[in-house]
Amino acid sequence: MPIFANDLVVPAPVNDVFEFFIRPANLLKISPPQMGLKFIDVPPEFENGVTFEFAVQTFGIVQKVTHQITMFNRPDMFVEELVKGPVPKWIHTHQFVPVSETETKLVDRIEFEPPGGIVGMMLTEDRIHDHLDEAFFHRSRQITREFAR
Numbered sequence: 001m002p003i004f005a006n007d008l009v010v011p012a013p014v015n016d017v018f019e020f021f022i023r024p025a026n027l028l029k030i031s032p033p034q035m036g037l038k039f040i041d042v043p044p045e046f047e048n049g050v051t052f053e054f055a056v057q058t059f060g061i062v063q064k065v066t067h068q069i070t071m072f073n074r075p076d077m078f079v080e081e082l083v084k085g086p087v088p089k090w091i092h093t094h095q096f097v098p099v100s101e102t103e104t105k106l107v108d109r110i111e112f113e114p115p116g117g118i119v120g121m122m123l124t125e126d127r128i129h130d131h132l133d134e135a136f137f138h139r140s141r142q143i144t145r146e147f148a149r
Helices: 014-021 024-030 117-122 125-148
Strands: 003-010 038-041 051-058 061-073 077-084 089-100 103-113
Antiparallel strands (some): 003 103
C-alpha cells in the first residue's frame, strides 16, 4: 500500500499543537485554497469515534468525503480513516512528538490506495503523492506562520 509521510518541527509545546489540530476550524487556516476544503458536518473538536463530512476539490472535481476518528490519544496522536470517498482506502495518522518544552515534531503518515478503473488511470499513486507534496508544502508554511504569532 502506498504511503506518504511528512515531518515538521513546530515552534510550540506539544499540547498547543495537538489542541490546534483537533479543531476543524483551524484546518481551514492551513489548507491550500485550491483544495476548496469545506466542512459539511463537523464537530467543533475531534475526539474518538467522531465521524465528519467535508468537500474537497481534487484534480478539478469536487468530492464529498466522510472520515472517522478511529484512534485518539491526547496529546500524542489521532488517526482519521476514510469511511466514504473517491479512493478505496485512506488512513491519516497525526503524531505529536515533543522535541523540547517549546517545540513539537508533527509527523503525518497517510496510507492510501488509489482508485481502480478509469478514474485510477488519472488518479495514480504518483499523482496522489505529487498532490500531497504540494498540499503539505503549503500546510507547513501556514503552520509555521500560525505558531510564530
